Amino acid sequence: xxxxxxxxxxxxxxxxxxxxxxxxxxxxxxxxxxxxxxxxxxxxxxxxxxxxxxxxxxxxxxxxxxxxxxxxxxxxxxxxxxxxxxxxxxxxxxxxxxxxxxxxxxxxxxxxxxxxxxxxxxxxxxxxxxxxxxxxxxxxxxxxxxxxxxxxxxxxxxxxxxxxxxxxxxxxxxxxxxxxxxxxxxxxxxxxxxxxxxxxxxxxxxxxxxxxxxxxxxxxxxxxxxxxxxxxxxxxxxxxxxxxxxxxxxxxxxxxxxxxxxxxxxxxxxxxxxxxxxxxxxxxxxxxxxxxxxxxxxxxxxxxx
Numbered sequence: 001x002x003x004x005x006x007x008x009x010x011x012x013x014x015x016x017x018x019x020x021x022x023x024x025x026x027x028x029x030x031x032x033x034x035x036x037x038x039x040x041x042x043x044x045x046x047x048x049x050x051x052x053x054x055x056x057x058x059x060x061x062x063x064x065x066x067x068x069x070x071x072x073x074x075x076x077x078x079x080x081x082x083x084x085x086x087x088x089x090x091x092x093x094x095x096x097x098x099x100x101x102x103x104x105x106x107x108x109x110x111x112x113x114x115x116x117x118x119x120x121x122x123x124x125x126x127x128x129x130x131x132x133x134x135x136x137x138x139x140x141x142x143x144x145x146x147x148x149x150x151x152x153x154x155x156x157x158x159x160x161x162x163x164x165x166x167x168x169x170x171x172x173x174x175x176x177x178x179x180x181x182x183x184x185x186x187x188x189x190x191x192x193x194x195x196x197x198x199x200x201x202x203x204x205x206x207x208x209x210x211x212x213x214x215x216x217x218x219x220x221x222x223x224x225x226x227x228x229x230x231x232x233x234x235x236x237x238x239x240x241x242x243x244x245x246x247x248x249x250x251x252x253x254x255x256x257x258x259x260x261x262x263x264x265x266x267x268x269x270x271x272x273x274x275x276x277x278x279x280x281x282x283x284x285x286x287x288x289x290x291x292x293x294x295x296x297x298x299x300x301x302x303x304x305x
Contacts, residue, residue, distance in 0.1 A: 041095025
């Protein structure tokens, strides 16, 4: 296991999370991913870690059979003592070297309004189309489903292999972040979150609950088909399942999913959690950054919840 004490100290200094980040929590995120260990860019000076940018491997598949492995850029932090010193650029550029050495094709970043312009304008990244945040409209659901709060026993039981016997399938357009049962088990073991898995005949849903401005919301984090679909699923029944379990009519979803036809009210981006911009950087000529488009990418595909 990597010694991530200095990284945890940096993230706690910069972001002041409550409770504080622990080194073993970072080890889960950086070291235990079945898709591969994170490639971590760092900037150190005088024996102190002053910059951090971790690239967590995520697999994207396309309907044409092509696959790319991108580092999901997380935990971008520069200590206040080092701001204005070039530490931001040196940290990100160190992540390039680490990512290339790890065999990644590039970086997919979920950046805030402060860092996104620097990456795009100063460092040559590409800004992708913003992904929508919706308040979903629930419609009646008469089918069968089972709700399973995620516990350690559930993750160890082998039920995910029953519910998700194959890696999720790419759609007809764009690249999809695809998940196996093994990778989903890792992701659902994240601390700081309480997840629920909803098992339908043709899909697995992952949800959580949050509050915005003191109001309870359910969050539809991910929709994973269990088998090839003849037509996209309708979001109304999915919202009804998730909202009923979390006892709220307010269900939000962020992103795209080619297997779901979403109906709802678009919400302003300013009320989203901190991620606002999707940016992309390629490591080699074989990865065409300009041709890459996201067909499926949702909250569970990064660490917002």
